[in-house]
Amino acid sequence: MTVVGPTGREAVGTAARSRAPEEPISARQPAVGLLGLVLVVPIAAALAIGAGGEGSVRILAPIITYSLPLVVMVAFWWADWPGTRFRASKAGWIDTALIAAGAVVLTVIGQALAGHLDPTGLFDPSPGPGHVPTFPATLPLAGTAFVAMLQLTLVGEGWPLHRLRPLPAGLLALVLSWIVAVVVYLTVVEVEPISGSEVTARHGPVPGAELGAVLVLISAWQVLGYVSWRGWPFATIDNRAVRLTAAHVTVLCGGILTFFIAHRLMGFETARIAAVAGCFIAAGLVFGMLLEDWLAPLSPRTERATLLLATLALTAVLSIVLTAVARSLPLTGITADDWVEHAALNALSTSIILHVAIGRRWPFLRHQTSR
Secondary structure, eight states: OOOBOTTSSBOTTOGGGTSOBSSOGGGGTTHHHHHHHHHHHHHHHHHHHTTOHHHIIIIIHHHHHHHHHHHHIIIIISTTTTGGGSOHHHHHHHHHHHHHHHHHHHHHHHHHHHSOOOHHHHHOSSOOTTSOOOTTTTHHHHHHHHHHHHIIIIITTTTTGGGSOHHHHHHHHHHHHHHHHHHHHHHTEEEOOOTTOOOOOEEOSEEHHHHHHHHHHHHHHHHIIIIISTTTTGGGOOOHHHHHHHHHHHHHHHHHHHHIIIIIITOOOHHHHHHHHHHHHHHHHIIIIITTTTTTTSOHHHHHHHHHHHHHHHHHHHHHHHHHHHHHSOOSSSOHHHHHHIIIIIIIIHHHHIIIIISTTTTTSOBOOOO
């Protein structure tokens, strides 16, 4: 998998440097991408309903969201290290296990910031009064950390950390993303604790649900610009200062403006906005990552237009299908849109990223592994 930055170079630390496929990915598309669904779909289903429809949202959604900055660090900064020290058949699984362990640690930190450490609230979907459930109180923190990590890694081209060695650069990127997330969480977010819980109330200017929707929309712009379109149109700007400024402003303001139009002008609820945006992200990853280079024979302009239309079409399909599934589930404490967002964003999207960026499409592609 090659996520190309705005200058046409690979994003920071892509694992292609250490484990390149024996032939170009375009030569095996769309077959290898469609084969990937054999792994992606069952994993996504397990993440979406493995703990029950509502239980998966309450327990797995926060942990998966906290894992995403780690996924970015391992895939784009560390070039899949430490998995590269092992055989290709084990590498992705080892990286995934380490990421999962790290995600639990980060979720614990998020829970402590939301109230206090509470193992029951961490793993019990209905902990009852006197506990600190991680959903939804800690999601603004996790979501902000992920969006900040992607903004630094893809939109910002890893600048200026790319000058450092991969290991410290990735760790520093993770720390900086978390600093941004903590500052936003403590100063901007409004948190209304569930009745009887010990989540700390916060009185920031932006409700957590609204910030969450904005973050998903910003991530949608990141996926469109830097996964589907590989940095276009910013790739045409030679001056780095101008290029990065334009990219940051466009992506961040694009997400905020989209939320304003959808919520304030069109009247859509924040949960619905986040759900549809999550479907857009999943669709963008299907065509831009899982089926990477499947339209390589087309001209760049035609390829971009086709990718956008295909992404929008699949977004509509996912939204309709997942909403129908959600309405068939016994959901009481969450909405159907909450489950759709989790299924599309945390389950399907994360499964695609793990298969392509961490697992390097194993076992459908053979790789040369450097130890």
